[in-house]
Amino acid sequence: MAEENRRNQPRPLIILATRSRTTQRATEVLSISDGQTISKIQRMEKITQALKSAGLAIVQFIIWICTLPLRIASASRVRREQDEVDHAEAERLDRLRNPSNYIGK
Numbered sequence: 001m002a003e004e005n006r007r008n009q010p011r012p013l014i015i016l017a018t019r020s021r022t023t024q025r026a027t028e029v030l031s032i033s034d035g036q037t038i039s040k041i042q043r044m045e046k047i048t049q050a051l052k053s054a055g056l057a058i059v060q061f062i063i064w065i066c067t068l069p070l071r072i073a074s075a076s077r078v079r080r081e082q083d084e085v086d087h088a089e090a091e092r093l094d095r096l097r098n099p100s101n102y103i104g105k
Contacts, residue, residue: 095102
């Protein structure tokens with residue numbers, strides 16, 4: 001009798017949900033006793049997450065490569081400007097230390 005009651009009772013359900021940036025939706029409604037299906041979905045979620053992480057890393061690397069010439073040009077410009085400032089500062093200090101060398105200039 002007890003065994004018959006267990007068979008007639010509805011199985012408890014679990015909702016596995018995934019979140020994405022664009023939508024939030026329930027992936028699947030499964031029975032708790034169906035462990036194989038749950039593990040398959042969990043494996044798929046892990047694979048999906050790994051592919052997403054790899055894709056983001058590849059995109060960031062491509063962006064880094066594309067901006068490399070701009071960053072090199074910017075660093076070169078900053079270095080050149082700093083060299084000009086350093087030269088002007090060196091001349092200013094030399095004028096203060098040796099004013100007789102700069103008479104008439």
